[in-house]
Amino acid sequence: MISIPTIKRFPSYLRVLRHYRQLGYDWISATKIAEELGLTAVQVRKDMAGTGVEGKPKIGFEIDPLIAAIMHNLNWDTQTDAILVGAGNLGLALARYEGFASYGLRITAIFDSDESKCGKAVGDLLIMPINNISSYIQAHEVRIAVLTVPAAQAQQVAEQLVAYGIRAIWNFAPKDLKLSENVIVQRSDLATSFAVLSAKCRRMIDHGENSPVDLL
């Protein structure tokens, strides 16, 4: 089974691979990928081993099969539908973000508890009242929710989502959710990310020392 640290590097690998593909290359060495991303070549090779794709000594890896293998490992080669809950600043920004398509993620509905927002268009979707969420989830069999409600409401809304059938939550609210073991929660917490930035700044000032890339 592929480790989480490796999984975290996959999107970066994909970006490098696509970049080199676009430049016209068909093959790329682990050495080159490592150099692009500030990693070691051994680490890149070990990560690649997880995908099942084999390289050729002296040449490297064929780019297209590698892209396909990584995409497949992330399950990004099949489309997954998700709903977005909370049409605030961040929620709307995410709803409008077009890059999700390349992760196989499609936002199929947006919900908000504020009735004055409902009916408004965001891209080709309409904001719907949160009361409709139960029937929507059941009708469309959605299993993933993007949670962008305020922190104060996050726990309660998350519990509702789970009760209605949601099995995985991508949580952007600055709140640590306490949910059943069998519900997947992935945080995307600005505070955590900024805390690391702050700590690195402090270290730089205190000891003039910088550490290599920390993948989130």
Next chain:
Amino acid sequence: MISIPTIKRFPSYLRVLRHYRQLGYDWISATKIAEELGLTAVQVRKDMAGTGVEGKPKIGFEIDPLIAAIMHNLNWDTQTDAILVGAGNLGLALARYEGFASYGLRITAIFDSDESKCGKAVGDLLIMPINNISSYIQAHEVRIAVLTVPAAQAQQVAEQLVAYGIRAIWNFAPKDLKLSENVIVQRSDLATSFAVLSAKCRRMIDHGENSPVDLL
């Protein structure tokens, strides 16, 4: 020196501590904090040890000093100014986000290369043309930039920022920046976060197994 994994847990500790403070508690045990966050009590105590605050056997930790110590360790008790570069969907959402104040972060200016956006108000700031960025950085001695430009421009814009004096970049562009060793880069990459969510979903489906909270 406090480890990065510990730093990543600090914002969650702060949220729990503030929550219990608001409920009227003056003291809290590591056991309780661990339970709230799905961590082990030993880990919480070890993390707390890093702050320098000592607990009392049978009672726990005094909340206020703990909050103060964590805030101080993150350097969140002194205000830091930053500029935001790229007034797209995400950039505007971040510019409007009011929670940064509690991290000691203040966005003092917004820049975009699109002239039609310049002059528009975002909160109490005006979007400024990116040509002004050099003089702004020099005049205001800003050292941190929040980068929310499209991936295709990220590397080039980042290099400019560094040339003008920026020393730390909070990078929201889906691009891995290659910059000088002495520049701090902290990524906040949606793709990485979603990759982990995808992997967890796959594991859940494949083996019915879920792992505990992964802090980004």
Next chain:
DNA sequence: TAGATTGTTAATCGATTAACAATC
């Protein structure tokens, strides 16, 4: 062939966890 690269095995490193004495 020489040299660059892959892939694997073993060593290292660092964080988490377990065990347990100390405290109130």
Next chain:
DNA sequence: TAGATTGTTAATCGATTAACAATC
């Protein structure tokens, strides 16, 4: 006192890195 908790030392676990043989 008994029991819950803290704090520390040692063991465990897992990822990264080093060393090196295999390959083209």
